[in-house]
Amino acid sequence: MFENLTEKLESSFKILKGSHKITEINIAESLKDVRRALLDADVNFKIAKDFTDRVKEKALGQDVLKAVNPGQMMVKLVHDELAELMGGSAEGINLSGKPSVILIAGLQGSGKTTFSGKLANHLKRKKGKFPLLAAGDVYRPAAIDQLKILGEQINVPVYTIEGSKDPVNIATSAVEEAEQKGQDLVIIDTAGRLAVDEQMMNEIAAIKKAVNPDEILFVVDSMTGQDAVNTAKAFNDVLNFDGVVLTKLDGDTRGGAALSIRSVVNKPIKFVGMGEKMDALDVFHPERMADRILGMGDIVSFVEKAQEQFDEEEARKLQKKLVKDQFNFNDFLKQINQIKKMGNMKDLMGMIPGMGKAMKDVDIDDDAFKGVEAIIYSMTPEEREKPSILNGSRRKRIAKGSGSSTADVNRLLKQFDEMRKMMKMVSKNGGKLPKMPMGGMRR
Missing domain, CATH: 1.20.120.140 (SRP54, nucleotide-binding domain)
Incomplete structure (x- = not known):
């Protein structure tokens, strides 16, 4: 980025x-x-x-x-x-309505539908909301189906009117549905076009008038640069939206939209999309983004992402196991899964000060742990529970079962043993790293 x-x-x-x-x-x-x-x-x-x-x-x-x-x-x-x-400080969204209504606007291909699902998931998890997604894009083929699939993934209902081509009626009916069923949030996905046109503007203006939304968010593909800023101005002239959402910020973006849009429309960037997964949505913090642009990392966001996956009870159990030297491969798998839930690996590394530049030409995909997991899953339950029993014949069998070499298995076991010793010392030392010679896990 x-x-x-x-x-x-x-x-x-x-x-x-x-x-x-x-x-x-x-x-x-x-x-x-x-x-x-x-x-x-x-x-x-x-x-x-x-x-x-x-x-x-x-x-x-x-x-x-x-x-x-x-x-x-x-x-x-x-x-x-x-x-x-970029705005100075992060700005929240208005959720004061009963139900709160959020209208999503933008051009076709900007990522409105995916963002609608992400926002519903974000507000459900972070704010305890009970959302309803309204499928107001009645023109794009499969748009309604896409929203339904996203709704299933995050366990959020999607409101549609079969065969209807009237987005205003869909939007108003969705709000009525939410009121009747006690849902406190309605997110209305709307149709986009390949370019700004009068019909699209009149339609979304009619939806705004009909539902009187608490918040209007303009979604823009950050990879379109200055064109995104010009489009934002055209939409703002009609809708007077409340905030901007930058999608695809994890792609090959030059940054023009993020740096220019606030000055042009005088509206804050409120969210940024950093990937395809439903939890790949972040509140936009201008100071943190400035840190990242200048290669300083973003350790605050890194810690926040880690805390989202943090389970206090599990942490206590893990510490007891570490002190008693009982940390095993089942525990290791849990730690890997928590790291994977934090998001894209290369993006996470970029949040650590000094790592962004070092990782510039390094390709880390979401399957970074695939080889390690294959080796662990090739172990028997007893072997995962008791790594000490992994003798030479067992290691050969595991290598064959995981499609790796015996050297790969030996390397993982050595790294696991070093990591376990280090974690045990840290746990005994009150969470502080003891003074040790430079070294650590090797690839």
Whole structure:
């Protein structure tokens, strides 16, 4: 995510490396590269120029502390300005209605239907809501079926009217259905077009008038860059929406939409989609995104994702097993499953400070643990419970059963033993890592 922009911004800061103070000359040279990096990321020229003008004004208007070199000061100024450009702080959504009604708008292919399902899942899990999804896209083939499939995945009902081509009636009837059944949230998926047209705008404006939504969210494909910003403006002129959702942010995006959209429509980015899975939806935090753009990682989001999978009772049981040296392969499988639930592996690694750059050219897919799991699943229940009984003949059988080599099995067992010893020491040491020589698990 934003790898090219990150790399170019880092390069622009190097101009100030070794300088003892910020001057008009070196700041101008550095900011020229910053502006070029923003333009390459498909940020509007005026927005990029205003951005660098503000950074220059702030840079020349303050003294550089002796403990902070000009390059570090520039990173801080650009970081703060990036965060401000994207909205400053996270903004929530209005859920005050009874039921709350959220209207989803956007072009065809922007990811509205998938987002509708993700939002229902997110508000159900995080806010304890009882949602109803309304299938208002009556034009796109299989749109209703797609929403039904998503609804089944997250155990959320989907409201449809068989054969109806009237999205206004579907929307109003869905709200009535929710009121009757005590559901406190209605999310209305609407039709999109390949381009902005009068019929689409009139239709969604009619839905807005009929249901008076508490929140209107505009969904945009972040990979479309500046075009996304122009589309957002056209929709906002008609709908006056409340917030923006950027989808496909895990793809090869240049960042123009994320950096420009707030300035153009003066509406906050509220959510970002980071993958296809139903839990791949995050609240948008401008400061954290600025951290990631500047290669600083996003450790807060990483910890939050870990805590979502954290089970306090399971953690207590695990600690007891660690202290008694009873950690086995069944426990290891549970830990792997928790990590997998946190999201895309490469994206998770990018949240760890310093790892984003290191992982730039490394391809980590969602099957990163597939080989390890195959080996463990080829063990008998007794072998998983008691790794100490895994002698040479058992290892050969496991290798054959998992489609791996005996060397692979031996390597996993060695790494497992090292990890178990480390975890036991950490557990006994009150959660602190004991001082040890550098080393650790090897690939």
